[in-house]
Amino acid sequence: MEEKKVAVVGAGLVGSLFAVLLAKKGMEVDVFERRPDLRKAKEIGGRSINLALSNRGFKALELAGFAQEIRDISIPMYGRKMHDVEGNLTYQAYGKDNEAIYSVSRGELNRRLMNLADDYENVKYRFDRFCEDINLKENKIEFINEVSKDKEHYAYDHIFGADGAFSAVRGVLQKTPMFNYSQEYLAHGYKELSFPPNEDGTHRFDKNCLHIWPRGEFMMIALPNLDGSFTVTLFFPHKGETSFESLDTEEKVMDFFKATFPDAVPHMPTLVEDYFANPTSNLVTVRCSPWNYEDKVLLLGDASHAVVPFYGQGLNSGLEDCSVFFEMYEKYNGNVKEFFEAFSEQRVPDGNAIADLALYNYIEMRDLAGxxxxxxxxxxxxxxxxxxxxxxxxxxxxxxxxxxxxxxxxxxxxxxxxxxxxxxxxxxxxxxxxxxxxxxxxxxxx
Amino acid sequence: MEEKKVAVVGAGLVGSLFAVLLAKKGMEVDVFERRPDLRKAKEIGGRSINLALSNRGFKALELAGFAQEIRDISIPMYGRKMHDVEGNLTYQAYGKDNEAIYSVSRGELNRRLMNLADDYENVKYRFDRFCEDINLKENKIEFINEVSKDKEHYAYDHIFGADGAFSAVRGVLQKTPMFNYSQEYLAHGYKELSFPPNEDGTHRFDKNCLHIWPRGEFMMIALPNLDGSFTVTLFFPHKGETSFESLDTEEKVMDFFKATFPDAVPHMPTLVEDYFANPTSNLVTVRCSPWNYEDKVLLLGDASHAVVPFYGQGLNSGLEDCSVFFEMYEKYNGNVKEFFEAFSEQRVPDGNAIADLALYNYIEMRDLAGxxxxxxxxxxxxxxxxxxxxxxxxxxxxxxxxxxxxxxxxxxxxxxxxxxxxxxxxxxxxxxxxxxxxxxxxxxxx
Structure with a gap:
């Protein structure tokens, strides 16, 4: 595949890392992204999405020589700390000794991966490009330039779809014969809230844990940020007696939180504002098979396996796609169709397994953990x-x-x-x- | 809903019957179809698709006062006749006394339903219209006129998607939040073959049975046509040692059929020609939930629940959607959103159940029936x-x-x-x- 011209659709975490790894092999890589360059965008106020990197993710970052830089901007969490309604704490280590998962800012990680990719002359980012269609016979791809509104056409040897859970590339494959696909929403959604730092800049709870408020049918969690804050997420039913729909006044929200998360409320000075200002998001599981179309297209990351966030493996599994890809790469030198098929055959069951594990872990975290x-x-x-x-x-x-x-x-x-x-x-x-x-x-x- | 203007997308069996039933309620109905008017098209040589109507289908046809006319062009099949490799026959009645399923030509049934709909002044067919997009806020629908290539825009009170397993209307809903969807292909496909009539115009086998050649991993079936022929269908693995892929020469096809279906081969004078001329088709199960988008869009038939053909219930379940719709219709007079939601809530589990039953029945027919x-x-x-x-x-x-x-x-x-x-x-x-x-x-x- 060396000296080939390839497209990566999606400049997110998986797309950007994958672009770096392809560039290291000498390929010409165009990375297309629907949104503007996030490095030039303003911070989105009130939301500081973070995620938990673990060994699978670091292994792929290591291939790019980038693991240490990311470890340096992460906070290790060595275990879960469960908060019951009385405020009693129970601690459970995740692993042995120094085994930890690492809380890191999604935005910061993405910016750094893009900067890393930009250092390669054979990687070119093209932002504001919406993937409109792919001609699978000729492997031509059509984008709408969201700024000029013009249509643009490109041809590649291979197209990699790393464009997330609502992948446009996968949308094209969905219309091909024998492509199995499913998208399944949980009846629960989530909303991000926050514990700001203490006045002295320190964290309000132990920063080296993932905090959980398991409440049976739902839960709240908190992950630490470098600036002393925690990103707090409420996972909660969309509808029903106790739900996002039913908590529709400031009073109801405060009453509910005081009764349900009493030890957390004093640390949430902007609770009510955050609750009504921040969106309620959905939780979807996406599965498909195969992940490739001949030697033309290959899906990676959320585009091929979007999972719910309860095992902290969404990003890790996407980054593992990259490392497995390059592990298998050498074996199939030359025969790309066979390689893509073998990759798909190996990864599909793993994608399904982590999807199942993540669904199961919601029950464990919200219910069993207490x-x-x-x-x-x-x-x-x-x-x-x-x-x-x-x-x-x-x-x-x-x-x-x-x-x-x-x-x-x-x-x-x-x-x-x-x-x-x-x-x-x-x-x-x-x-x-x-x-x-x-x-x-x-x-x-x- | 009386006096409303509605669109039915898809002029197939379900779409055409549904248009008749809406017209009977006094609505203005536009029926859009991607293909040309099949009544003006030439017969497709060598293929005579038939299907088995049973009580659920007839109940819906009865609502249109049309059941007897269709019974008159159908052939009752009172049971299964299993053919083993030695040519021994085993008979198994489907039900009691006169209970039967009815073999009918898909094309003829469709033509007659379209003619019936055409008798209503408030039904208008628009052929050669490809559904390009739906604006769900304003319920405007965009078609490409396949003849003029122009874009056409229409607005309706309600849009009904009866546009089949690969529904464009469903494609629009798939992009809305909380829409669950799956498409799953069997590893087996099918190919249509034929037993032509005897020289005197009679059937070569008992015409009042569905004939099955169960062979464990696969099977062949035959349904009678009015002209003395049988439509024969081979359900068979796409790939593998014994598969559509492996039977790739005339000799291999003949050897395989002679060894596997010896009592059928003498009745298949055009076996080899048919085998190579007729396409190999796929078998897909489609499920989704909900079937509605607010009071704007409702899916019916294969668009909401495409099932494999092994229970003979694909069409029957689609026609039952129509009869259940009008049974529930009166109850929700005026509140269409509530009606569509209740309809979806009731029919989703039934659509899933017939999908499961149909998948199971393949095993029963090919394996257990012998x-x-x-x-x-x-x-x-x-x-x-x-x-x-x-x-x-x-x-x-x-x-x-x-x-x-x-x-x-x-x-x-x-x-x-x-x-x-x-x-x-x-x-x-x-x-x-x-x-x-x-x-x-x-x-x-x-």
Missing amino acids: DKDFLLRKKIERKFSDLYPNKWMPLYSQVTFSHIRYSEALAAGNRQRKIMDEVMEMENIHECWDDQKVIDKILTLV | DKDFLLRKKIERKFSDLYPNKWMPLYSQVTFSHIRYSEALAAGNRQRKIMDEVMEMENIHECWDDQKVIDKILTLV
């Missing part, structure tokens, strides 16, 4: 895993800290759950959980 | 149902001969399957199946 049985399960798992690390890696660690395929992690997680179901059936397990017989039981089952 | 255990199951079910008709209606009868909601039929069918699983576990069931103890056993379980 549950005694659940916490004991995790404690027993952790103990067994410490004693027999080769026999048991907790599912969360497989997903977050390893590079085991998501589909294999999901299968292993299902086996583990069945084993732990049996363990939790043991008599007086809440009293005897630390006894040797519990370990022995697991040893017979693994 | 299986001794399966045939015994059906015999026991039939006996019990004859003795206790109020306690047991076979699933096939619920789906085909009743108006029980598909979702309820599916649930009842699952309960029945569990009961029959237990019955088939009885000792020597193949010998004692006709004994009273079998009936007693079922009585304890229902």
Whole structure:
């Protein structure tokens, strides 16, 4: 594929990193983006979207020699801190020792990846270009220039669709025969709120944790930012008795928050303003198969697998697409069609697996994370895993800290759950959980 | 909704019948169709698509006073006749006495429905119109006139999308928030073949049956036509060792058919020509939710629920959309948004149920229909149902001969399957199946 001319549609995190990696292979890369250059745009007031980078994401950044720079602008979170209605805190480490997930600003990460890509002479960004259509026979792509309103046509050897959950490139593939596709919305949405920094610039809660207020049917979470603030997100039903729809006055919002998140409210001086000013967003899962059209088009990131955010793997899985792509790249030197097909065949089940895991984790976070049985399960798992690390890696660690395929992690997680179901059936397990017989039981089952 | 101006997109079977029923309520109805008027088109040589109408379809035709006219051009099929590799025949009645499904020509049915609609002054067909976009705020719809290439704009009170599995109207809804959608292709496709009439114009096999050649991983079926021919359909894997892809020479096709369908081959004088001339088509399941956009747009038929053809319910379920629409119509007089929402809420689970039933029935037809255990199951079910008709209606009868909601039929069918699983576990069931103890056993379980 060297010396080829390729297009990357979408200048987001996956698109920009992928452009860098293609450029490193010597390809001519045009990156098209529907929006204006975000480096020239003003900050969007009141919203500071952040996300959690973990090992899969860093591995791909490492390929670009960029992992350390990003680590430097991130805040490690070593565990979850659960806040109950009385304000009691429970802590649960994510992994061992120094294993952490890293809170980072989406905007800042994107800006830095774009600057990195700009350093390559063979990468060219074209902003304000809306992908209107692709001629799949000739691999010509048509854009509308959102500034001049002109139509523009380009031809490429390969087109990479990294244009997100509502991908225009995927929209073209959806009309081709045998393309399987689904988009499924949760009945819950989310709204971003904020804990501003203390007056001295420090964080209002422990900054090295992801904070969760699990409330059964819904939850609130908070991730730290470098400036001392937290980005707070309420995940909540769209409709129903207690929902975004029902909380429609300032009084109802304040009453609800005071009753439901009493330890958080004192740290939310702009709660009511934020609640009504910030949009309510949707949560969608997108799956498709195959991810390629012959050797012409390949989808990456949210364009091929948009997942709900509850495993913190949306971006990580998209960045892993990039690293897996270049791992497989050498093997198929020359035969791009076979390569794209093999890539799709390998990644589709992994995309589906992380979609399933993310959906499941919403239940775990909002519901189980506040549950005694659940916490004991995790404690027993952790103990067994410490004693027999080769026999048991907790599912969360497989997903977050390893590079085991998501589909294999999901299968292993299902086996583990069945084993732990049996363990939790043991008599007086809440009293005897630390006894040797519990370990022995697991040893017979693994 | 009387005196309103509405659009029906799609002049197929569902669109044309629906236009008639809207016109009967006094509405002004424009019917848009992408293709030219099929009544003016030449017959497509070598293909005579037919389908099986049953009670749900006839109920909707009855609303238009049109059921008898269609019965008169249909051939009743009272059961399945299975052909094994040795040419042995097994017969299985679909229902009781005169219960039948009706083989009818798709083209002829469509032509007659269009003529019926044309009799209404308040129905106007506009052919060669490709639906390009819908402005959902103002309910304006844009078409490309395929003849003049001009863009045309129209405004309606309500727009009904009856434009099939690849619905352009649904394509617009797919981009709205919270619209759930999936399209899923089977790994199997189909190809139409033919048994021409005998020289004296009679049918080569019993015309009052649906003929099946179940072969485990695939199957062939034949439905009778009025002219003495049968339309034959091979359902078969696209790829793999034995597949459309692998049967790529005349010799391979003949060898395969002679070995696999020996009793059919003598009746297929144009087998090889047909095999290579006729297209290989795909089998897709489409689901979505909701089926409406406010009071602006409503999807019907394949546009909202395209199913695989193995239960013979694709058209019937689309026509049932029409009859359910007009059953609910009176209740919501005036409040169209509430009506559309209630219609969607009721029909989505039924659309999903018939999609699931149709997928399952492929396995039953190709695999189980040739299986001794399966045939015994059906015999026991039939006996019990004859003795206790109020306690047991076979699933096939619920789906085909009743108006029980598909979702309820599916649930009842699952309960029945569990009961029959237990019955088939009885000792020597193949010998004692006709004994009273079998009936007693079922009585304890229902």
